[in-house]
Amino acid sequence: MDLTYSKEDETFRKEVRAWLKKNLPKKDKAISDLMPHDPERVKRSKDWQHKLFDAGYVAMNWPKEYGGQDADVMRQTIVNEELTLARAPGLVGASGLTMLGPTLIQCGTEEQKRRYLPKVLTADEIWCQGYSEPGSGSDLASLTTRAELVGDEFVVNGQKVWTSNAQFSDWMFCLVRTDPDAPKHRGISYILIDMRTPGITVRPLVQMTGDAGFNEVFFDNARVPRANLVGELHQGWMVANATLFHERNMLGSTTRTQLMMQNLIRLARSHQRYGKPAAEDPLMRQKLSDLLTRVEAMKYHSYRQLTDVMHGRSPGIGAMVNKLVGTELNHDICALALEIMNSYAPLKKGAVRVIDNGTWAYEFMFTLGLVIGGGTSQIQKNIISERGLGMPKSG
Amino acid sequence: MDFGLSEEQEMLQRSARDFLARECPSTFVRALYTEPDGFSRELHRKMAEQGWTGLLVPEAHGGLGLSMLDMALLLEEMGRAVVPGPFIFSSVLVTLALMHGGSSAQKKTWLPRLASGEAIGTFAFLEDTDRIDAAGMTLKAKKTRDGYLVSGTKLFVPFAAVADVLLTAVRTSGRGEEGISLLLIDRATPGLSIKSLDIFDQTRRVYEVEFSNVVVTKSALLGTEGEGWKIMARLLDAAAVALAADSLGGAQKSLEMAVDYTKVRTQFNRPIASFQALKHLAADMASDIEPARALVWYAAHAFDALPRDASRAASLAKARLSEVYSRTTNRAVQMHGGIGFTWEHDMHFWFKRAKWNEFAFGDVAFHRERIAQLEGF
Numbered sequence: 001m002d003l004t005y006s007k008e009d010e011t012f013r014k015e016v017r018a019w020l021k022k023n024l025p026k027k028d029k030a031i032s033d034l035m036p037h038d039p040e041r042v043k044r045s046k047d048w049q050h051k052l053f054d055a056g057y058v059a060m061n062w063p064k065e066y067g068g069q070d071a072d073v074m075r076q077t078i079v080n081e082e083l084t085l086a087r088a089p090g091l092v093g094a095s096g097l098t099m100l101g102p103t104l105i106q107c108g109t110e111e112q113k114r115r116y117l118p119k120v121l122t123a124d125e126i127w128c129q130g131y132s133e134p135g136s137g138s139d140l141a142s143l144t145t146r147a148e149l150v151g152d153e154f155v156v157n158g159q160k161v162w163t164s165n166a167q168f169s170d171w172m173f174c175l176v177r178t179d180p181d182a183p184k185h186r187g188i189s190y191i192l193i194d195m196r197t198p199g200i201t202v203r204p205l206v207q208m209t210g211d212a213g214f215n216e217v218f219f220d221n222a223r224v225p226r227a228n229l230v231g232e233l234h235q236g237w238m239v240a241n242a243t244l245f246h247e248r249n250m251l252g253s254t255t256r257t258q259l260m261m262q263n264l265i266r267l268a269r270s271h272q273r274y275g276k277p278a279a280e281d282p283l284m285r286q287k288l289s290d291l292l293t294r295v296e297a298m299k300y301h302s303y304r305q306l307t308d309v310m311h312g313r314s315p316g317i318g319a320m321v322n323k324l325v326g327t328e329l330n331h332d333i334c335a336l337a338l339e340i341m342n343s344y345a346p347l348k349k350g351a352v353r354v355i356d357n358g359t360w361a362y363e364f365m366f367t368l369g370l371v372i373g374g375g376t377s378q379i380q381k382n383i384i385s386e387r388g389l390g391m392p393k394s395g
Numbered sequence: 396m397d398f399g400l401s402e403e404q405e406m407l408q409r410s411a412r413d414f415l416a417r418e419c420p421s422t423f424v425r426a427l428y429t430e431p432d433g434f435s436r437e438l439h440r441k442m443a444e445q446g447w448t449g450l451l452v453p454e455a456h457g458g459l460g461l462s463m464l465d466m467a468l469l470l471e472e473m474g475r476a477v478v479p480g481p482f483i484f485s486s487v488l489v490t491l492a493l494m495h496g497g498s499s500a501q502k503k504t505w506l507p508r509l510a511s512g513e514a515i516g517t518f519a520f521l522e523d524t525d526r527i528d529a530a531g532m533t534l535k536a537k538k539t540r541d542g543y544l545v546s547g548t549k550l551f552v553p554f555a556a557v558a559d560v561l562l563t564a565v566r567t568s569g570r571g572e573e574g575i576s577l578l579l580i581d582r583a584t585p586g587l588s589i590k591s592l593d594i595f596d597q598t599r600r601v602y603e604v605e606f607s608n609v610v611v612t613k614s615a616l617l618g619t620e621g622e623g624w625k626i627m628a629r630l631l632d633a634a635a636v637a638l639a640a641d642s643l644g645g646a647q648k649s650l651e652m653a654v655d656y657t658k659v660r661t662q663f664n665r666p667i668a669s670f671q672a673l674k675h676l677a678a679d680m681a682s683d684i685e686p687a688r689a690l691v692w693y694a695a696h697a698f699d700a701l702p703r704d705a706s707r708a709a710s711l712a713k714a715r716l717s718e719v720y721s722r723t724t725n726r727a728v729q730m731h732g733g734i735g736f737t738w739e740h741d742m743h744f745w746f747k748r749a750k751w752n753e754f755a756f757g758d759v760a761f762h763r764e765r766i767a768q769l770e771g772f
């Protein structure tokens with residue numbers, strides 16, 4: 001074991017840090033506070049990702065020919081760590097970067113990679129995930145949105161739901177049923193849909209936070225070129241699972257968790273409870289330390305997984321727990337923040353007397369959404385026990 | 396030994412449930428969510444007709460003269476229906492304060508009006524320190540020839556915008572429990588201004604109340620000057636019981652909604668209720684709630700009949716229900732999947748109310764510490 005970084009990596013880290021110091025838009029609320037319904041804010045968020053890309057700090061491990069740098073994962077990890085340290089906002093093109101991109105690199109045609117990947121990097125094209133349907137959530141493979149192959153086009157009819165950010169997305173990676181007669185896992189295809197295709201209607205859905213973070217998407221004879229099929233016809237389930245694996249890792253990523261934990265500690269130090277900072281209360285100290293312990297465990301757990309990836313080893317059950325543990329940890333951190341703030345806890349962004357601009361109450365809800373999204377905690381437990389521990393499926 | 400409800404009490408609860416199903420369905424809660432004051436005078440009037448606003452008020456003053464246990468049963472139903480409005484603050488706290496500390500003139504002026512629903516009261520006690528102990532009461536009331544001059548700020552005052560009278564905890568002298576006084580201040584008094592504090596639970600509106608040289612006459616003093624804390628301590632117990640009862644009803648409703656949903660939602664070609672993961676979640680929720688119900692009944696009973704154990708019982712109920720309500724709504728949201736996270740679905744009303752109830756009038760840690768002190772650990 002050796003936890004030191006190489007000289008080159010250290011130099012690189014310094015460069016990144018210096019660059020961020022100079023270029024990170026400091027007080028730009030527009031990007032730290034993405035509002036899907038506000039085109040101006042969306043544009044500013046895209047500009048930031050583009051700038052970060054131009055500096056060479058986006059998806060550096062991707063292949064050169066598609067806009068990456070063939071860098072080892074360590075480099076990107078350093079960038080991500082520095083972004084977190086600098087309290088940089090999440091990237092607007094995250095779903096393209098973390099879900100579609102890796103999937104296309106793995107399963108896409110040469111043409112598809114060249115066409116789509118560069119614009120994922122620059123945020124010139126934003127992607128949304130069209131998996132869930134009203135009747136198909138946990139049981140995703142039962143999806144019924146129909147795509148009929150007519151000539152060299154798919155004609156798509158049906159409905160997706162809970163589609164995050166669809167209202168400002170340019171493209172959707174979408175699961176459709178191409179063979180209704182085959183067993184459910186074998187009649188699904190994975191296609192890429194231009195959101196401007198005639199026959200597509202996007203209807204925003206408001207979340208419990210009050211923001212329209214996700215949408216319903218309706219397809220009425222929307223025509224999609226056959227060339228937009230990823231993987232083999234009817235074999236989309238395999239492609240979908242590649243994406244789901246990446247999604248779980250993204251949702252379970254604890255880089256943001258570390259930032260939240262730092263913010264929580266800062267809150268506990270500054271917010272007074274009964275005449276002293278919350279952080280001086282013995283009970284709070286226990287609770288903070290417990291959370292910090294869990295956060296640190298996930299940090300080193302991610303180093304271990306990173307090492308496995310660098311050596312080409314399969315991460316196994318270790319990776320299967322990421323989504324469950326990571327999302328619940330995020331929610332618990334927010335819950336303690338609310339406890340510290342007590343009467344101040346439910347104040348909304350912009351309210352008189354609000355602390356940390358209402359982020360904690362908002363995130364308390366949002367993180368519960370992510371406990372559900374990307375496969376619920378119950379489904380994660382099924383995966384861990386069945387696939388990870390080899391326990392038989394229940395009847 | 397009879398740890399149960401009387402026939403009248405069961406009837407009260409049943410009729411409250413029917414009434415609220417009719418008069419305050421979730422569509423009504425939803426409509427009030429976006430109203431400026433989050434309050435329906437109409438509903439308040441109808442509740443008054445049922446006798447609820449005067450439930451605790453002695454018959455001599457136009458009320459029903461019922462007990463805290465009766466009130467807790469009603470509040471359980473109101474929590475179940477997430478009824479928006481100042482009911483707890485007006486019909487429990489201000490009402491009890493008047494009953495326990497009011498002069499006969501004050502009782503005569505306010506109790507009949509509170510009971511009839513004509514007037515609304517609220518309780519202004521928190522300040523920017525967010526402390527509910529005596530040390531937290533620092534709003535200055537300077538003695539003048541005819542009364543007091545009040546200057547300073549109260550925070551998180553529920554429904555101040557629709558209240559006629561603010562029962563306000565002020566400091567007339569000293570520190571700690573000595574020197575706290577309670578004033579009944581008319582909201583229309585010059586120098587008193589309110590600002591809305593926008594929070595997520597729109598069924599519980601809170602305000603910042605600014606007093607700038609507010610002139611209050613002597614007749615506004617409730618109880619003895621400097622001895623307000625004794626009344627306040629009693630009110631805090633009442634508030635703990637009231638919120639525990641509200642939480643109990645909300646938790647029970649959340650469990651029922653979740654269970655009902657799992658029976659109709661199918662995934663993998665069967666009702667999701669058939670998955671053991673969800674059955675165990677539901678069983679855990681019920682196992683939280685059932686013993687907690689006994690705590691609420693006991694605390695309400697102790698408030699009236701067992702003065703020596705009233706505070707401890709109130710804290711037991713509040714500590715437990717605060718935790719149980721939040722945990723139950725979290726699980727209930729999860730059992731709904733994506734739909735439970737939407738604004739369109741009703742689940743979030745209870746989810747947000749649970750968090751408000753958790754922190755108001757002492758959070759879990761506060762009441763656990765109080766239990767430890769009262770037990771002499």
Ligand SMILES: Cc1cc2nc3c(=O)[nH]c(=O)nc-3n(C[C@H](O)[C@H](O)[C@H](O)COP(=O)(O)OP(=O)(O)OC[C@H]3O[C@@H](n4cnc5c(N)ncnc54)[C@H](O)[C@@H]3O)c2cc1C
Nearest residue numbers: 131132137138162164369373374376378670729730732733
């Ligand atoms: C904030 C958010 C963002 C989202 N973004 C997207 C997106 O961009 N694109 C997209 O396609 N989808 C998205 N989703 C949808 C998400 O993937 C689904 O909500 C999730 O998979 C659950 O499906 P469901 O909502 O249909 O719930 P259901 O599957 O109906 O689940 C209801 C309950 O049943 C339980 N359950 C179901 N099956 C089992 C089982 N076999 N064993 C035990 N318990 C079970 C679940 O755990 C849950 O508690 C998002 C969801 C949220 C909340």
